[in-house]
Amino acid sequence: MPLKTQEEFIASLRDGRNVYYNGERVTDVTTHPVLSIFVNHWSLIYKAKHDPKVKDIFVKRLDEYGEASAYFNIPRNADDLLARAKLIEATTAYCNGQFNIAQAIGTDALFALMSICSEVDKRYGTRYYQNVLRFYDRCVREDLAMAVAQTDVKGDRSKRPHEQDDPDAYVHIVERRSDGIVVRGAKVHTTGTQAVNEIIVLPTRNMLAEDRDYAVAFAIPANDKNVKIISRAQASKELGEFDYPMSVKATAQETLTVFDDVFVPNERIFLAGEYEYAGALARLFALWHRFTAISYKPPIGDQLLGAAALIAEYNGISKYPHVRSKIVKLIRYVETIRACIRAAAVEHKVYPAGIAVPNPVYVYIGKYHLADNFHDAAKTVQDLAGGLVITQPTTRDLENPETAKYIEKYLKTRHDVPAKNRLKVLNYIRDLTASTYTGGYNYVLSVHGEGSLEAQIISTYTEYDVDRCVRYVKSLLNIE
Ligand SMILES: Cc1cc2nc3c(=O)[nH]c(=O)nc-3n(C[C@H](O)[C@H](O)[C@H](O)COP(=O)(O)OP(=O)(O)OC[C@H]3O[C@@H](n4cnc5c(N)ncnc54)[C@H](O)[C@@H]3O)c2cc1C
Structure with a gap:
């Protein structure tokens, strides 16, 4: 059944990912004195799915999958959208009043990718839509948590990607191989990267023909050896619950997410040069x-x-x-x-x-x-x-x-x-x-x-x- 327990989710994060916190490499985010607060906060949606009080909001029976995370329900009408909004609101309420998008942001990206990639495929004969569906299928079956890295570091805001002093100011393709692409660059403010299984990367703006190599979207496991996750700092448990009732337990986390020549195999690519669709996907x-x-x-x-x-x-x-x-x-x-x-x-x-x-x-x-x-x-x-x-x-x-x-x-x-x-x-x-x-x-x-x-x-x-x-x-x- 595609429903992880809270413990299984936490265990899935012990995978050798490259996380840095306050100047030091973190060997295990789940036991780190500060990051574990965030891990625990993010894991609460897995607890909710097994909590009889809220299970009916968090779990949905999906065709082919049986009981699955309700986040993966693809909205087809107003009722589905209202149910999704209720689920997201219930998540914040369940997570001590602080937002938790461990599965919301990833499914936001997947729904956008499904619509846009089906159009790209029609025009170019590419196979991106199938790639998105295959990736979605894995996410549902394994009940994965996802981050979405869209916001590039962007360099000089008045310039387009190809005009920047540093060509890596936007994530871009540096090599095309028969079996995939190699990407370089960094995304900033990525929520949740320290405690998710997969990172979905999307373009952040519209692109011109000269920006072709920057029109790139893909998914990569958070523990890829060439992905470097540099964490922001947050409150520590030492503060005490009486004085900081929110900060000691309910907190989201962001990262500077570096793609240091990351290889992305063909089946994980959702856009690779079709620049006319970068803006539509971003929007x-x-x-x-x-x-x-x-x-x-x-x-x-x-x-x-x-x-x-x-x-x-x-x-x-x-x-x-x-x-x-x-x-x-x-x-x-x-x-x-x-x-x-x-x-x-x-x-x-x-x-x-x-x-x-x-x-x-x-x-x-x-x-x-x-x-x-x-x-x-x-x-x-x-x-x-x-x-x-x-x-x-x-x-x-x-x-x-x-x-x-x-x-x-x-x-x-x-x-x-x-x-x-x-x-x-x-x-x-x-x-x-x-x-x-x-x-x-x-x-x-x-x-x-x-x-x-x-x-x-x-x-x-x-x-x-x-x-x-x-x-x-x-x-x-x-x-x-
Ligand atoms: C807590 C938090 C969580 C986030 N989580 C995520 C996440 O999970 N994934 C993700 O991809 N992103 C995430 N973001 C990024 C968020 O979408 C960006 O912060 C936002 O889009 C602004 O971009 P920026 O921070 O680079 O600021 P800037 O773009 O530098 O904006 C600063 C100012 O410059 C102005 N400006 C910028 N460019 C131009 C221009 N060309 N012309 C005129 N004015 C301009 C803006 O209007 C603004 O007033 C998160 C941000 C925060 C704060």
Whole structure:
């Protein structure tokens, strides 16, 4: 049966992969004192599939495969898209409120590849679509976790790939052999590479004929000897759960992913020089992945909303009109995202290979809204919480009887709320909105993850039928 257990998934990561953390080579990511936090976080989706409380969301019976990860269900209609959004939202909620895309981002890429490769094959007689299906089949059967490395390091942003000072600023083909290709370059910000089985590599932008060798897409095992995975740093377990309730257990991870002359066999290639399709593939993946983004965000909005309402209650300010208006602002923030998810699923279009693709306009509006207003939502929570979010004593002071009695007396707001509970909520708000780890990370994730603000604007403008409105105004004014 294609359903790995949490333990089997963790064991699959002990495969000699080349991971570097804070200047040192990591021999085993699963036992590393810091990376193991992330491994555990990423492995939770495997736990969920065996958890009777949520199994019906995470597991789906698929033709040919029987019970499999619901992430691999290829959407064919609005209901499938809504079920996928629910699955992604449930994943964040299950994973202590932090996103987990161990199987979401890979399937986003596979769905985009299925649609685009079937078109490339029709035009060029290539066999990419079969390659994608074969790879998909393996991923389902072995219940694999995938990272997607799309964002190139990009060098000078004003130049195209072939114009860069360093020809390796975008991943490209350096050798073509009868049995495959050799690729060189590096992708940046790749989420999850330390703890996945496969890396799917996609182009990051449109290409011209001169960029032909940069129009490349393929899959490679994360333990390929020429793939170097350089990790970002994150919070350590030493911080303690009381002080950093989110960061000590719920954290995603990114890498600089280097392809140091990596050989890719023919059957793992999805695009190799068909430059006219690089932009379409980049955009379609981005659309899928932004649908994932708007789907994983609501539980983070729920956390901001819940924390704001709870601390307002503990501080005795819930009844004041300005507080209610701020709570409503947070309701608007999160429910606008949920409304975009529904609209995007219902107003989908069917693409080549018979795949139902979310409506781009609602996806991009939702993604822009969540990114542009995240800091403001966090500010609202900080506003209601007060300055103790960053000035309160630590767990150790609460454990020391000499200081505990003062903390319990002076940092209490009401007789029915122990100081410890108030501090718990304040620490949670700090971690969520003001710590370097989860808070700072979520700010930048909102702005840049799944594409910058500007990328959402350009995509919305491109997809929206502005002419329809121009025609309407002309008709009202009797202009031919
Ligand atoms: C937490 C996190 C997780 C991520 N996970 C992944 C992942 O798993 N896989 C993956 O492939 N990527 C991932 N990304 C990458 C993400 O998609 C990029 O960060 C985003 O597309 C912005 O690219 P950049 O970081 O290179 O910034 P830049 O592209 O350098 O953007 C910086 C600024 O420059 C502007 N700019 C850039 N180029 C131009 C231009 N030509 N003309 C005008 N203005 C320009 C942008 O609009 C922006 O304002 C992740 C990012 C983050 C922060």
